[in-house]
Amino acid sequence: MTGTVYKSTGSWYTVKTDNGKVYECRIKGKFRIKGIKNTNPVSVGDRVGFSVEKNTEENRGIIERIEERTNYIIRKSVNLSKQTHIIASNIDTVFLIITLNNPPTFPAFIDRFLVTAEAYGIKAVLLFNKIDVYDEEELLEVKYLAALYRKIGYECIGISAKTGKNIAKVKNLMKDKVSVFSGHSGVGKSTLVNAIEPGLSLKTAEISDQHQQGQHTTTFAEMFDLSFGARIIDTPGIKGFGVVDIEKEELGDYFPEFFELKPMCKFNNCLHINEPKCAVKEALEREEIAWSRYKSYLQILEGEEEHYRKNNYSED
Numbered sequence: 001m002t003g004t005v006y007k008s009t010g011s012w013y014t015v016k017t018d019n020g021k022v023y024e025c026r027i028k029g030k031f032r033i034k035g036i037k038n039t040n041p042v043s044v045g046d047r048v049g050f051s052v053e054k055n056t057e058e059n060r061g062i063i064e065r066i067e068e069r070t071n072y073i074i075r076k077s078v079n080l081s082k083q084t085h086i087i088a089s090n091i092d093t094v095f096l097i098i099t100l101n102n103p104p105t106f107p108a109f110i111d112r113f114l115v116t117a118e119a120y121g122i123k124a125v126l127l128f129n130k131i132d133v134y135d136e137e138e139l140l141e142v143k144y145l146a147a148l149y150r151k152i153g154y155e156c157i158g159i160s161a162k163t164g165k166n167i168a169k170v171k172n173l174m175k176d177k178v179s180v181f182s183g184h185s186g187v188g189k190s191t192l193v194n195a196i197e198p199g200l201s202l203k204t205a206e207i208s209d210q211h212q213q214g215q216h217t218t219t220f221a222e223m224f225d226l227s228f229g230a231r232i233i234d235t236p237g238i239k240g241f242g243v244v245d246i247e248k249e250e251l252g253d254y255f256p257e258f259f260e261l262k263p264m265c266k267f268n269n270c271l272h273i274n275e276p277k278c279a280v281k282e283a284l285e286r287e288e289i290a291w292s293r294y295k296s297y298l299q300i301l302e303g304e305e306e307h308y309r310k311n312n313y314s315e316d
């Protein structure tokens with residue numbers, strides 16, 4: 001039998017077949033995937049092959065194999081074993097919910113999030129929430145930001161989880177896909193999920209300082225079926241949508257508008273800092289690339305973790 005892992009509690013995995021039949025499965029013996037040093041061999045979102053256990057309670061199974069993952073998001077282990085914990089796998093879209101204020105979501109944070117999504121190979125969509133309360137000036141800022149990120153290739157939608165504005169568009173993007181919702185605490189994740197699927201309440205967690213990641217919370221990701229053929233993975237207690245180690249040389253590749261220009265840089269290993277004839281810096285001077293993006297790039301490159309709570313627009 002084959003199915004998808006909907007829930008994992010450490011030793012038991014809830015697996016749903018394509019016909020909707022649910023099995024509680026275990027793993028037999030040491031079950032390891034080659035090349036991955038992780039604490040959990042099977043994660044929510046995995047497609048698995050399993051056998052139904054005979055002579056036991058009904059709907060029990062043993063997982064025998066995992067299909068290759070298209071992607072997965074991770075958390076570093078809290079102890080120093082250098083192991084990683086796979087939070088979830090096979091994600092189609094990750095939605096970042098953004099508000100200008102109450103709470104503020106700064107471009108540096110958005111950029112860090114997008115870099116992570118690029119590194120993971122997951123499509124990212126930006127949702128600007130609470131547009132019902134913005135004044136004209138704030139709406140202009142949303143428009144500006146949306147235009148900035150659309151130009152790079154990211155889908156952007158202004159929404160109101162409260163009034164229902166553009167929620168149908170979000171649902172459309174989610175149909176037949178597996179989605180994850182992220183954003184700071186208070187941006188409206190719970191309200192949005194409830195607008196999308198009334199009655200479903202998730203324990204959606206804040207994306208927060210990576211410094212707080214050490215504060216271990218023993219909660220587990222879980223996948224939910226929605227009424228319109230979409231699926232959501234809820235990641236409660238997981239601070240951050242994961243941490244990826246990115247080499248300095250590859251960071252620019254996760255800024256799509258930089259990556260596109262890289263072949264035109266004089267040096268093929270150009271870091272776009274002080275190198276001569278750098279196509280990225282030239283585009284920056286012509287204002288074809290946003291300065292806020294370049295600032296975020298330099299900050300990530302320098303490993304300045306603190307900056308994502310500051311506003312890269314302010315003149316400093």
Ligand SMILES: Nc1nc2c(ncn2[C@@H]2O[C@H](COP(=O)(O)OP(=O)(O)OP(=O)(O)O)[C@@H](O)[C@H]2O)c(=O)[nH]1
Pocket residue numbers: 129130131132133159160161162163183184185186187188189190191192204205206
């Ligand atoms: N005006 C307005 N308020 C909203 C909207 N969406 C959410 N809110 C309000 O924003 C506050 C926070 O919303 P939540 O849905 O609890 O935010 P959350 O992201 O789930 O927060 P955490 O659970 O802390 O992660 C609540 O008071 C909501 O009523 C919106 O579109 N417009």
Ligand SMILES: [Zn+2]
Pocket residue numbers: 262265266270271272273275277278279280281
């Ligand atoms: Zn360059």
